[in-house]
């Protein structure tokens with residue numbers, strides 16, 4: 001059936017009513033994502049949004065697309081599977097720093113090196129929000145929380161350098177207090193062919209009193225152009241203690257599915273008898 | 288010259304010595320010669336070294352058990368003889384690697400040693416010692432040598448004439464060695480009609496083939512014995528039809544990739560064994576709560592933990608029946624033969640989509656890894672049914688801004704809109720949700736949607752949820768998977784003595800077809816035969832049937848499949864006990 005499609009508007013993306021705390025950084029991330037999709041002329045039914053579990057992961061409930069709010073840490077594998085089956089869809093994976101870099105860290109590094117064409121938005125508040133304020137893999141050294149009462153003795157995970165070092169083809173970092181820049185980065189990430197990572201500083205106003213809006217306003221250094229080599233990008237991150245916003249590194253290279261060169265038809269199975277001729281052909285292997 | 292109509296043959300040696308391929312050549316040769324073959328491979332969790340063997344049973348009529356006995360044993364080392372001595376029948380012939388040619392009667396068998404390696408080296412190909420042993424086997428059963436030639440020509444076609452000739456020469460040498468030294472022991476395996484309408488296939492291959500034909504186009508998994516062959520077979524065949532396998536980072540990714548692909552509209556599966564199944568467990572609930580179809584194949588091995596990674600067991604039944612927190616709809620299937628593995632796998636995809644829930648296909652190592660003779664595929668037995676997927680036209684009729692993905696319906700199954708459908712946009716959630724998919728904690732909705740979700744699978748039925756033979760017998764032997772083969776043999780042996788027992792082989796464990804199988808379990812002596820400690824199958828039946836006083840179990844969990852003889856004796860004893868008790872009470 002041919003469908004007459006109007007230009008999408010923000011209203012089309014309005015999902016369930018949010019339950020985030022007033023002032024939570026995740027609101028702006030959601031606004032940025034929806035705005036980016038509208039700007040790109042993408043309709044809700046052309047998007048699959050897969051999230052894990054956490055305050056941040058509720059973005060798939062509050063944004064009207066084909067959403068899949070999955071289980072803790074598994075947004076990336078579900079999103080990658082969805083993209084494999086439906087390459088014509090735009091796939092967004094999203095979730096928190098705990099979801100992506102803690103319980104889901106194993107999937108993260110492999111998604112990076114696999115380079116399936118999807119956009120991964122990590123809403124990084126350096127805390128476990130939904131479980132009410134425990135230390136996360138992104139919490140700073142000596143960060144005090146209910147689970148690190150004498151301060152966090154681990155050092156925060158440098159997810160961006162991991163991604164860059166492992167062949168990521170699009171790595172950016174944004175701040176939900178700077179919606180305009182963030183939206184531009186999300187747009188570019190969606191347009192990028194391959195795995196695109198946007199780590200977004202998204203303050204938790206309720207539980208993280210260190211990584212606040214003011215903290216980022218004071219500390220963030222903006223870079224206007226992607227760096228030319230991976231080494232350079234990692235060096236710049238290190239130099240500023242990770243407090244950088246902008247697109248850090250981009251490389252154009254064939255994504256996973258393109259490299260396989262398969263004429264994807266996974267969804268085309270129709271009701272009816274099995275293909276007898278194919279059975280007879282394949283049986284020869286067993287004779 | 289004595290003529291025989293069956294052969295039980297085994298080849299054994301150190302891992303890495305080509306035992307498996309030697310066994311395959313012998314088996315496939317007899318398969319093509321017209322015999323029904325069943326096999327069992329015994330191997331260890333290491334690549335080189337350690338005893339391994341390959342058992343073949345060739346019979347005139349179909350069987351599903353590789354047999355307890357050995358007529359001819361090819362022992363490439365002494366350990367093979369030690370390990371397998373107890374299986375030798377009186378008059379068995381053992382051909383063993385040794386320093387000199389020596390033929391001796393030892394106890395009740397013939398021990399023939401030959402310096403196989405030296406002879407092969409003399410022929411210019413030390414690797415061909417196994418081919419010499421095959422030639423000797425052929426000679427001992429008077430198999431026309433051409434039967435091997437055809438196979439060698441096919442097998443080594445790519446390697447060229449020199450390799451083909453040297454293998455033929457090795458086989459010839461085997462024939463002449465028998466003429467020279469073992470002439471008196473030669474028998475004739477009767478020729479039987481050749482039948483081209485048969486397959487020689489393993490449970491893993493049949494499962495993969497069935498899944499493929501049912502339209503499965505995506506398999507994500509992590510390598511593990513004894514399941515890897517499913518992924519490997521699919522890897523060869525999927526790209527041509529627009530699909531692929533993915534070897535992913537772990538088993539959690541294995542199942543969640545597949546759930547993602549299924550959500551997006553593909554028929555998708557994951558395949559694994561015990562340790563992998565444990566890792567996937569949280570995601571059973573994700574598929575169930577989000578009502579996303581998924582097929583999970585568990586090719587069981589001996590657990591727990593790493594357990595006996597290359598050994599046989601049937602101890603994951605509880606896990607498949609009960610695994611994951613909370614309560615979920617699920618369908619658990621277990622083909623009772625290699626032949627059925629094709630159809631059960633194919634139907635699993637229909638059931639997954641029709642009932643929108645996880646479907647488990649249980650296999651066990653004996654079923655998974657060993658090849659046997661089966662009839663060719665009956666294409667008419669499975670018709671693809673994708674369940675309630677709505678077209679854009681159908682979705683549009685609802686006129687909803689948010690498509691009610693979990694719409695309450697009479698049968699509890701809600702129409703599914705696939706991503707891309709302009710009128711079906713919705714969110715699906717692993718949180719409890721209402722009809723619209725959005726999170727809710729409303730007690731009334733929670734109660735109602737639990738009832739919908741858990742109730743919807745009641746009518747799910749495999750086209751053959753069980754097989755029964757002699758269902759009116761007073762004693763029923765009940766089993767799943769490869770155990771069917773043992774039960775059939777035991778049943779036949781008892782029948783020869785006039786003892787009547789029936790056999791019930793359940794292929795759908797959940798939801799259990801209670802009413803349909805009730806006649807075979809009530810007011811009878813029920814004996815389950817199972818490869819686990821607890822009697823998981825029996826306990827599952829006890830939940831559904833009042834059989835506490837009338838049931839028994841025969842179990843084995845040493846890593847090996849049952850021997851027919853052992854089960855036969857135990858069943859006989861149990862029957863005598865029951866009779867004695869009944870007599871006392873009377």
Ligand SMILES: Cc1ncc(C[n+]2csc(CCOP(=O)(O)OP(=O)(O)O)c2C)c(N)n1
Nearest residue numbers: 053054055056072096097098099128129130
């Ligand atoms: C397997 C599992 N373990 C633990 C939890 C509990 N849990 C829910 S959300 C969460 C952390 C969320 O933190 P993050 O991903 O950073 O998201 P945020 O709430 O900060 O946005 C945890 C531990 C869970 N749901 N599942």
Ligand code: SF4
Nearest residue numbers: 021024055129204205
């Ligand atoms: S707890 Fe923190 S992360 Fe969660 S909604 Fe509130 S402010 Fe946002």
Ligand SMILES: [Mg+2]
Nearest residue numbers: 096097125127
């Ligand atoms: Mg967080």
